[in-house]
Amino acid sequence: MKTLNLHCDYIKFKALKKALKSIDEIAPNQKLEDESKDCLVVMVAIENEDSKETLKKLIEDIKKTAANVKTENIVLYPYAHLSTNLGKPKIAVQMLNEATKLLKKFNVIQAPFGYYKTFELKVKGHPLSELSREFTVDGNTVIEEELTDDERSQLLHQLQKSKLDTSKIKENDHRIIGRKMDLWSFNSSAPGMVFWHAKGLHIKNKLIEYWRELHRINGYSEISTPQILDKKLWEISGHWSKFREGMFTTEYENRDFAIKPMNCPGGMLVYKTSPKSYRDLPLRLCELGEVHRKELSGVLGGLMRVIQFTQDDAHIFCTEETLKNEIEKIIDITIELFSTFDIKIDHIELSTRPKKRIGSKKIWDLAETALEEVLKERKIKYITNKGDGAFYGPKIDFHIKDSLNRTWQCSTIQLDMALPERFELEYTDEKGNSKRPIILHRVIYGSIERFLGIYTEHIDGKFPLWLSPNQINVMTMNDNIKNYASKIYQKLFDAGFEVEFNDKNESIGKKARDAQIQRFNYLVTIGKKEKTENKIAIRARNSKEITTIDLDEFISKLKEEISSKKDL
């Protein structure tokens, strides 16, 4: 069904003569000649595949448009010229009559079907006064019925099948640690996407908190851009032609959209919202972007290979003059971030100009030597991959090494001379000339999910206190000191620590073993002696030594350990 909605000051129409022989009567609400004022004229062509479903869509659309333009007068105007696939006249007449019935709350006039007509109208000319529509029904318009209990139970069973097969993975795999510590889980209903449990999310949030602080002091401003963006934007950025296979798409009001696989286009639009001068540069916009990229389900694995992930992205808009300094700054932040986690940067790979490229030789020289010089000055071991750079700029990748001697690529810095061109980004230089900025795309964690997977295995789930979701476990020796122990627990909780209280009727040995599996940083034992002395007995995760100390002393020690981000 095709329609054209016209919001008119008036319409006058008159039937001239029959166009179809089969038309023999005029329906009660049809007029051979009429005039309507301040009305919504719905020109409509009923097509072959039209059914009750399409009629329903038509009615919904008319109601919505009438409400938007605030009119109660509807003129249903059969208009065959909208389609080359017209439906049978008999059915079309039935549908128009049915439409009139369904619109009974309005003043509906129906122009005659199957007649040559003359008409005169005046369209109001506001943005909603002319709307064309096409209503189709997909093959599968079967109305979904509620499942029976059995069917529902079967579906649930199917979704639960994705249980982790632990027989093939090592004890220190982050999926096993994650399960023991109740950090995260995965389910086949969302392939490659993480279900963050409270404790896992706690760690992720702490990683983000630290990242934000690091970026704040390094002159970044954090932004956030939408998840779903018009296909046109991806065509401009070039992702649509190169990366379409990897993108999830959706549609809305007959427009195509993609769920972002990268944050760049959003960042470009933010840059463009106001004119920029050399004084605004370098502009460092960082974004924790949730991105989705299609991966074959067979290659998905825990946090290491996912479909949905959080990129700790940033786009730095700078000039040729500030380029080197910006690269230096990114390398320094990267080194600082990894040293906080006691992770060594194993080596760096520098990919240089390929044969096919854009941009002037001057900028390529500048960019490559800047990258190289900084690496030399910082005495960082690097490998040059000659000719492996992207056509729009050279890139450096950081490779880290974990405790299991595996190397991983996390951080990258990608120089880009293409995107500023594609998005027509500009700034005004000192002389008032308009110039294109250079962009540096960069990530440090890379994907927070993947980083956390690697890191969890690197430390075997023994998170340092500042990240730990299991900081302190307060255990009672017996029931007589329960009150005293619960006061200790409450004080630690009120001081903001991740603390749990175990007053179960179990041996202290069992309680301690459970807490160790959960990798608690500190075990606090309370017995008769501690109560009498008004103290607590503590044992650090990596120590066999038990010390009896004052609660306040313990709290200040914990605070110190958290702010230093190192185990004390």
Ligand SMILES: [Zn+2]
């Ligand atoms: Zn980017």
